[in-house]
Amino acid sequence: MWMWTSQVKASVVPFIVVFLARHILVSAHFTHQWAVHIQGGKEVADRVARDHGFINRGQIIEDHWHFTHNRVAKRSLSPNHERKVRLAVDTRVQWAQQQTVKRRVKRDLTLQDSDPKWPSMWYLNRGNGLDMNVIPVWQEGVTGKGAVVTILDDGLEKNHPDLLQNYDPMASYDVNGHDSDPSPRYDMIDSNRHGTRCAGEVAATSNNSVCALGIAHGAKVGGVRMLDGDVTDAVEARSLSLNPHHIDIYSASWGPDDDGKTVDGPGEMATRAFIEGVTKGRNGKGSIFVWASGNGGRDQDNCNCDGYTNSIYSLSISSATEHGHVPWYSEACSSTLASTYSSGAVGEKQVVTTDLRFACTSSHTGTSASAPLAAGICALALEANPNLTWRDMQHIVVRTARPENLKALDWQTNGVGRNVSHSFGYGLMDAHAMVRLARSWKTVPEQNKCEITAPHDQKAIPAKSVVILKLQVTKCEGVAVLEHVQAKLTIFSQRRGDLNIQLTSPMGTRAVLLAHRTHDNSRTGFNNWPFMSVHSWGESPLGVWELEIHNAGRLLANITGWTLVLHGTATDPNQESTEHPVNNIGSISSNSWRGDEIKKDTLEVEEEVKSTSGCSNPEAQLSLGCLQNRTESNSNPGCPDGYYKKDIEIIREEVNDRFLNFTCGTCHYTCKTCKGSLDYDCLSCFPDAVLTNQFPNENYCYPISISWIIHAESMYIIFFLIFLILMSLLFISVLWLLWKLRRSNRYNNLQSNVLGLLDKEQM
Numbered sequence: 001m002w003m004w005t006s007q008v009k010a011s012v013v014p015f016i017v018v019f020l021a022r023h024i025l026v027s028a029h030f031t032h033q034w035a036v037h038i039q040g041g042k043e044v045a046d047r048v049a050r051d052h053g054f055i056n057r058g059q060i061i062e063d064h065w066h067f068t069h070n071r072v073a074k075r076s077l078s079p080n081h082e083r084k085v086r087l088a089v090d091t092r093v094q095w096a097q098q099q100t101v102k103r104r105v106k107r108d109l110t111l112q113d114s115d116p117k118w119p120s121m122w123y124l125n126r127g128n129g130l131d132m133n134v135i136p137v138w139q140e141g142v143t144g145k146g147a148v149v150t151i152l153d154d155g156l157e158k159n160h161p162d163l164l165q166n167y168d169p170m171a172s173y174d175v176n177g178h179d180s181d182p183s184p185r186y187d188m189i190d191s192n193r194h195g196t197r198c199a200g201e202v203a204a205t206s207n208n209s210v211c212a213l214g215i216a217h218g219a220k221v222g223g224v225r226m227l228d229g230d231v232t233d234a235v236e237a238r239s240l241s242l243n244p245h246h247i248d249i250y251s252a253s254w255g256p257d258d259d260g261k262t263v264d265g266p267g268e269m270a271t272r273a274f275i276e277g278v279t280k281g282r283n284g285k286g287s288i289f290v291w292a293s294g295n296g297g298r299d300q301d302n303c304n305c306d307g308y309t310n311s312i313y314s315l316s317i318s319s320a321t322e323h324g325h326v327p328w329y330s331e332a333c334s335s336t337l338a339s340t341y342s343s344g345a346v347g348e349k350q351v352v353t354t355d356l357r358f359a360c361t362s363s364h365t366g367t368s369a370s371a372p373l374a375a376g377i378c379a380l381a382l383e384a385n386p387n388l389t390w391r392d393m394q395h396i397v398v399r400t401a402r403p404e405n406l407k408a409l410d411w412q413t414n415g416v417g418r419n420v421s422h423s424f425g426y427g428l429m430d431a432h433a434m435v436r437l438a439r440s441w442k443t444v445p446e447q448n449k450c451e452i453t454a455p456h457d458q459k460a461i462p463a464k465s466v467v468i469l470k471l472q473v474t475k476c477e478g479v480a481v482l483e484h485v486q487a488k489l490t491i492f493s494q495r496r497g498d499l500n501i502q503l504t505s506p507m508g509t510r511a512v513l514l515a516h517r518t519h520d521n522s523r524t525g526f527n528n529w530p531f532m533s534v535h536s537w538g539e540s541p542l543g544v545w546e547l548e549i550h551n552a553g554r555l556l557a558n559i560t561g562w563t564l565v566l567h568g569t570a571t572d573p574n575q576e577s578t579e580h581p582v583n584n585i586g587s588i589s590s591n592s593w594r595g596d597e598i599k600k601d602t603l604e605v606e607e608e609v610k611s612t613s614g615c616s617n618p619e620a621q622l623s624l625g626c627l628q629n630r631t632e633s634n635s636n637p638g639c640p641d642g643y644y645k646k647d648i649e650i651i652r653e654e655v656n657d658r659f660l661n662f663t664c665g666t667c668h669y670t671c672k673t674c675k676g677s678l679d680y681d682c683l684s685c686f687p688d689a690v691l692t693n694q695f696p697n698e699n700y701c702y703p704i705s706i707s708w709i710i711h712a713e714s715m716y717i718i719f720f721l722i723f724l725i726l727m728s729l730l731f732i733s734v735l736w737l738l739w740k741l742r743r744s745n746r747y748n749n750l751q752s753n754v755l756g757l758l759d760k761e762q763m
Contacts, residue, residue, distance in 0.1 A: 029101040030079045032072040035234040035269055036065050036087065037095035048092050052083065057178045060238045061273050063094075068178075074230070075101065099232035102264075104254050106154070106194045106227065106368055118212050120362050121352050122322060123341035123373070129405055130324075132340060132373060134215055134431040137380055142435055143218025146386060147379035149202050149249040151372070152239045153195030155184025156223025160196060162204040162211045162354045163221065171222025171247050175238050176229035184356065185228055193356035195223050197364045198253055200354025201372035202379070211360035212352045215376035215431070218383070222247070227254060233267030240273040240289070244281035248382055249288045251375035253368035255308050258296030258331065260519035261497065263529065265307015274313040278390050286390030290375040292367035293318040293336050295329040300518050300668070303333040310335040310532040312484040312567060315394055317374040318424060319367050322348040324405045329366055332410075332422040334503075334511035334533035337394060338401040339424045340373040342366060377431045385438040391483070395444055395573060398537050400434050403427035415507025416538035422512055425534070444573040448478030450541075453563045461491075461549055461557040469547045471564055473506070476541045479568040483537060486530045486565035487513060487547065491557060493525040498553030503533060506543020511535040516552055518668070518678055525557070530565070541566045552665065552677070639664035644674045644681070670701040 034054065038045045042056075045065040049056040054067040072080050079098050087096040124131050137143075150171040158167045158181075172182040184192035203221035206213035214221075226239040240250060256264035266274065274289065281287030291314040293303045303309045309316040310333070318336045319327050321344025326332075328345060343350040343365035351364040351373075378393055388396070403411060403419045406428060411421050420426050454471050461467045487503055497520030501513040513531035545564055551557045639645050643664035667674035670689065671682035685691050685701035692700045 029075045029077065029230075031076075031099050031101060031230045031232060032069050032074050033099040033230070033232055033234055034067040034069070034083070034087070035060060035097045035099060035232075035237075036067050036093060037063055038065055038093055039063050040092070044092060048087075048090060052086055052090070058238070060234050060269060061241050061276055064234075064237070064269060066234050066238055097233075099230075099234050102231045102233070102236070102267075103257055104227060104231045105257055106254050118352075120349070121212055122349050123351065124215065129402065132215065132377065132429060132431050133433065134377070134380070136432040137435050140435070142380050142383050143206075144203065144216025144376065144379035145218040145383050147216065147219040147249065147382040148222070148247050149216070149219055149251060149375050149379055150222040150224055150242065150247045151195050151199045151202070152224045152226060152250055152252045153198055153254065154192040154227040155195050155225040156182045156199050156221075157196040157354070157356055157358070158183060158223070160200075160354050160358055162208065162360070163196070163199055165205045165208075166203040166214075166217070166219065166221050168220035168222040170243055171220060173224050173239075173242055175224060175226040175235050177225065182223040182225045184225065186356070190356045192228050194227075194253070194368065195225070196356050197353045197361065198251060198368065198372040199223055201351065201364070201369065202251065202376040204354050211354050215373055216379035216383075219376070219379040233269045236266060237269035237273040240270060240277060244277055244287050245283055247287065248282060249290060249375045249378055250277075251290045251372050252308070253292040253366075253371045255292070255294060255306050258294045258299065258301050258306075260296055260299030260301040260517045261522060262301075263305045263496075263522075263524075263526070266311070274311060278313050281390075285387065288375075288378055288390050288393055289314040290371050290378065291316050292371035293333070294331040295366045295368075296331050297327065297329045300516070301331050302515050302517060303331040304335055304513055304531050305517075307530075309333070310530065312486070312532060313390070315374065315378070315397065316425070317367065317371045317429075319343075319370040320406055320424060320428060321345065324407050326408055326423045327366075330423055332512075332515065334422055334513055334531075334535050336422070336425040337534055338374070338397050338426050338429050339406070340370040340377075340429050342369040342373075374429055377429050377434060380431055381434045381438040384435045385441055387443065388438060388441065389443060391444050391447060392438075392441055394483070396434050396437050396441065397429060398426050398534070400430045400437055401425065401427035402430050402433075412509070412535075414509040414535055414537070414539060415505060418538065420509075420535045420537075426537075445569040445571050447483065447567060448570060449565060449567045450476040450479055451563055451565050452476075454547075454561065456559075456561075458558055458560045461493075461551040461559060463551060463554045463556065466548055466550045467559065469549075469559070469562070471545045471547070473542055473545060473564070473566070476566050476568075478570050479541050479566050480570055481572050482539045482541050482566060482568040483534075484567040485511075485533045485536050486567070487533075488528050488530045488563040488565060489526050490528050490560045490562070491525045491549070492560065493551075493557040494523055494555035495553050496520045496522040496525055498551055498555065499557060500550035500552060501531065502548040502550075503531075504546040504548070505536040505539055506541070506545060507536070507539045509536050509539065516666070516677060528563075541568065641672050642667050644676060672701070 038048055046056050049067055053071065054069050057066040057068055060066050069083060072083065084096065084098060087093050124134055148168055148171050156172065157163065169180065173180055174182050184195065199221050200211065200214060202214045203216055203219045204211055204214040206217040224239045224242055226235050256262045277287035277289065279286065291309050293309050293316050294301060294306055303316065308314060316336050318339045319330055319342035320339045321327050323344065325344060327342065350362060351369040352362040353364045355361040381393065381396060382388060403424065403426065406424045408421045408423045410423065411419050413419050418426060452471060452473055454469060456469055459467055491499065493499055497517040499514060500516050502510055503513050504510045511533035513533065547562060549559060644667055645664060665677050668677060668679040668681065670679055672686050673683040674681045675683055680698035680700055682691060682699045682701045689701040689703050692702050
């Protein structure tokens with residue numbers, strides 16, 4: 001029995017240690033870094049740093065300096081009040097902030113490598129509309145010459161034989177090590193290979209018999225080492241603002257945790273770095289920020305909870321698998337602009353690129369692999385037209401992205417005829433179409449915005465109900481044609497993950513700003529959080545906007561205010577012609593490589609879209625019109641596979657009306673049919689999974705290949721219970737030993753006393 005317990009204890013203790021360590025690490029940690037606002041230039045900043053014992057590590061953004069202090073702990077749970085006070089009373093210091101650590105994760109997936117070859121680069125060489133359509137661009141001699149791309153990541157192996165020729169030291173810096181060498185830190189598991197992989201996708205050298213070639217193999221590439229250390233607001237801002245008049249494109253394949261429960265974004269200085277980048281970068285044309293949309297699909301995360309991907313300043317890129325499906329890791333949200341190819345399910349191909357230690361890999365994965373491909377395509381467009389602004393690039397992506405071969409149930413046609421999806425944005429980026437359109441592109445008119453604050457007072461959102469709020473926009477000065485739409489919401493919720501938020505434009509385009517997040521148990525809600533949608537691109541802002549907030553849980557929620565922020569132009573920037581067709585399923589393209597097979601696929605997609613339009617689409621059944629129609633006809637249609645029937649209370653504020661009905665909720669992605677939205681509510685599984693009953697009334701779908709593995713949460717519960725039992729036994733054992741020892745001492749004392757008495761009597 002003791003041997004068995006020891007073995008269990010030996011296996012449990014490391015698990016518990018790792019679990020506790022992880023939860024300790026997520027607490028806020030103060031670093032030895034400061035961001036300090038000092039006017040007067042570097043000399044003044046150096047004097048301030050010297051006077052207070054700091055080292056000036058350089059400028060973050062204009063008049064903001066990066067200080068470190070060697071006598072302050074690199075990580076502490078409490079701030080250093082002494083240094084804070086000293087800086088605060090210095091009249092030369094406008095503002096100072098001790099930096100805290102931010103958790104940022106790379107958006108690739110851990111898989112094994114295999115041998116790389118150019119024939120393996122399926123996402124570039126398949127043709128027939130099944131790749132990024134880059135070969136015709138190369139044949140025209142366009143390779144990204146003159147464009148500079150930097151990879152914001154964990155370092156760059158600058159002397160890699162496939163990167164050396166295109167390496168640009170002026171686009172590189174080590175923010176973690178405070179020097180100009182971005183080389184990664186090497187360890188036994190090559191944990192800092194991510195940046196080198198991303199860089200190879202962009203600008204690996206062609207025709208040198210090493211690995212393969214980058215999509216913009218004529219461009220220059222640099223790296224910023226900023227993820228291999230404490231990531232703070234200052235570190236991010238300094239990385240985003242590195243040499244902005246030299247660097248054209250910043251590619252980032254990282255962000256906050258994709259765990260389905262985090263809501264996080266750039267801090268004050270990183271936000272300012274974005275703004276200064278698009279207003280001043282590239283000599284006023286604006287820096288182009290390309291961002292990976294996130295890998296939280298398995299945890300039902302939503303990239304609108306990521307303040308980097310839902311920023312109007314970033315070009316948010318998602319992934320498509322080899323066969324055009326939504327990858328299992330993909331996050332669906334209304335801020336995604338377009339997609340590129342990347343990895344998919346087991347058996348589907350992955351991305352070929354450079355790897356650490358002068359190696360090559362054909363197993364780069366996730367949205368981490370998608371963003372650099374997009375950055376490379378943008379570099380090709382910049383060679384064709386170096387005068388493109390950051391907004392020009394977004395317009396060109398919207399107009400040329402191809403939805404034809406991408407399979408998703410939520411494709412919809414917006415008010416100006418463009419097809420858009422929450423999983424793929426406007427479709428797959430098309431390098432040839434972007435380059436052709438860029439050559440004749442005229443700069444879009446100035447971007448304007450108007451903000452309309454809803455007049456509603458605080459509104460309760462009861463359990464199992466929907467609140468529908470309408471906002472009439474009769475005037476939006478300077479904005480006649482929409483680009484980005486933001487809904488800034490302040491919502492209190494006793495369980496944030498129960499919320500589903502949708503916004504419908506006056507032209508009928510419905511965007512899901514937030515889908516249910518199963519793992520999000522937070523009670524903090526949203527505080528003026530800017531949910532963003534690109535689905536109404538090109539539409540008119542005038543008319544009635546409709547905000548629906550669904551509370552699918554058993555707890556109360558309240559909306560305390562919301563503001564609609566509409567970005568766009570005063571005149572129509574439409575620059576399309578028959579040579580550059582509008583993004584539209586079924587539209588005729590001038591690209592000669594689209595044959596009968598592609599036309600067949602197009603017709604199938606058209607039929608699929610028609611079959612899911614109107615109230616037959618389970619997602620559309622949540623709209624007020626469909627619910628009204630169902631009530632009036634007293635019909636009771638069933639829900640298709642992937643959805644379950646649930647009762648819901650409808651609250652219509654404009655008529656002060658309430659009624660009960662049902663709608664179709666979305667099953668967990670692992671379930672084919674289900675009784676609820678959670679992963680243990682499955683009723684049947686897809687062919688590659690088996691239904692497993694682990695606890696009473698809890699049915700999971702486990703992939704056949706790993707069905708023998710116990711569910712992670714159950715493992716944790718079992719290990720935790722065993723740990724508690726072992727700790728209880730240990731505690732009881734210690735108490736018993738102490739009691740025995742104390743009793744033994746008492747016996748010895750008693751025996752000594754008795755012997756002493758006997759000795760006295762004998763005397």
